[in-house]
Amino acid sequence: MGVTPTAEASHIRAGDIQAKSDTTLPVSARNPRRIFFKMVLFTDNETSKVDEDKVAIFFGDGTCTGVREIPRTTLRQVIPGTQINVYYFEHTYNAPGSYLVSYIGELRNGGVRNMSDSNTQTFYISTRVTIAPELNINRSPVLNAPAYDKAATNQVWLHNPAAFDADGDSLVFELRPSQQVANGVEGSINIDNCRPQPVVTTNYRFPNLTDPRGVQVPYLNSPGGGPSIFTQDRQTGQIVWNAPNVVGIYNFAFAVLEYRRSGTGPARLIGEVIRDMQILVEPTNNLRPTITIPPDLCVIAGTPITQTVTATDPNNDKVTLSAFGGIFPPATFVQSSTGPPQASGTFRWTPQCTDVASDPYTVVFKADDQPPSGTVLIDEKAWRITVVGPPRKTSVSAGKAAALF
CATH class of the missing domain: 2.60.40.2910 (Immunoglobulin-like)
Structure with a gap:
């Protein structure tokens, strides 16, 4: 079918999808099976001329939009060389259940060091929503910090997504490898019947494992000197890379797991947001504050x-x-x-x-x-x-x- 896009379309840096149940007024008119979504994409407009003003979305119930159906709502450029694209959309499900809502981007921007030929691989993110009468209104975690950041060689890189859950649900963070969908958008629609089959990107390594020569620098209680580390605190979401030592672009993903406790029973997993994030490592003689x-x-x-x-x-x-x-x-x-x-x-x-x-x-x-x-x-x-x-x-x-x- 020719489902693999051309490398000329490579442009996507990072992104995530947020979700919330119907909160329209009046309360009596709300549909608990109607879910509103917001997707934010960071795209490269420095080395690529691709402009994704419309996207396809997969709703996790065997339905999806057309290839270019969901229009972009806003476009901003607050970071030189990077555009921030925001898309709003909604979907009404036929029944309660757990649904994985996802997006496939064609394609990742070129030059990502910790995977092979990034400009030939698709970009994949997802958010899981749970519809159940006992949950009432549910809003997925919001990640307030941007999904694109810069780091410096031989300096500790720090990032916290500043996650917040408006419903007071408990959040747990987990590092994940970046993912792709080999069949792309058209293949996921026509071959996989609107059910994408994500896999880890080709030859993926976490950023600290890309170059075995990376070593730690002194930070907090660590004297430095050991092999480079890349970690995320499960409770606060704080990410520490100690320390980048090779200039270039790196991608990784992490999951924000959303748990809700009712009564005295165990906490229940009701949602999951996957953010795929990009870091640009640059050389510098500067020192961190x-x-x-x-x-x-x-x-x-x-x-x-x-x-x-x-x-x-x-x-x-x-x-x-x-x-x-x-x-x-x-x-x-x-x-x-x-x-x-x-x-x-x-x-x-x-x-x-x-x-x-x-x-x-x-x-x-x-x-x-x-x-x-x-x-x-x-x-x-x-x-x-x-x-x-x-x-x-x-x-x-x-x-x-x-x-x-």
Whole structure:
């Protein structure tokens, strides 16, 4: 059928798909089997002229759109050489169940070092949604940090997706290899009957295994010197690559697993978001800044939180501070100084009783240095805030009754 696209179409860097159940008004008109989706793609517009203004989507129930049917809603270029494409779409399922919604991009951009001939391989991402009466409204995790980032040789690379779940579901993170679909879009529609068959990209290796000469540099409690590592914290999502040593483009994926607990039973897996992310490693003589954040916090709802975040830079460059997380707004973070010698900012939030949750909220603080030239380097750390309810008040009469026993 000629289902393999030409290499001239290679352009896709990274992306993910978000989902949420019907939240339209009035409440009585909502359809629990109607799901809304948002897909964000990062594409290369520096070495490729391909512009994907319409895409195909596979809904996981044996149905899919046409090859170029879902129109792009917005297009932005906030990163030189990279476009951000946003697509909104929806689907109504015939019955409750678990469905894997997916996208196949044709093709990945060229030059990805940790797979073979990336410009001949498709790009694949997916999101699993669960429709069940007992779940009521469900919204998939939102990843607030971009899926495309830059790193520097012989410097620790850090990235936190700043994931937030509006329903308070528990999130677990897992690294995954990048995937492809050999039959492409047309083959998945016509041969596989709208059910793509993803596999790991050809000759895939995680970034730290691409070059065996990579070694660690000193970081936190590690003196460095060992083989390069590439890890993700299962609870916070923090990714650490210690350390890139070869210039180039690298891709990897990770899953955000969404668990919900009801009653006293075990937590139930109700969703999964797969993000495929790209890193551009560049040479530099710059050194990373260091950010200092407060210790993890447990507060009673209604208690104002005011905390200071600081950062310093070994090159005495100015530092820009920022914060990511699902509690912004109403939470705020305002930088008051850029340094040198020290950048500083203030975080403020007063959690309400509606914010009480069994799992902590994660706020990611990031420090970007501002060198006169060359690659901007960062430090970032995740801060966890647990919000608990106020203690129950015992009535006077109940207290007197208790004293009698």
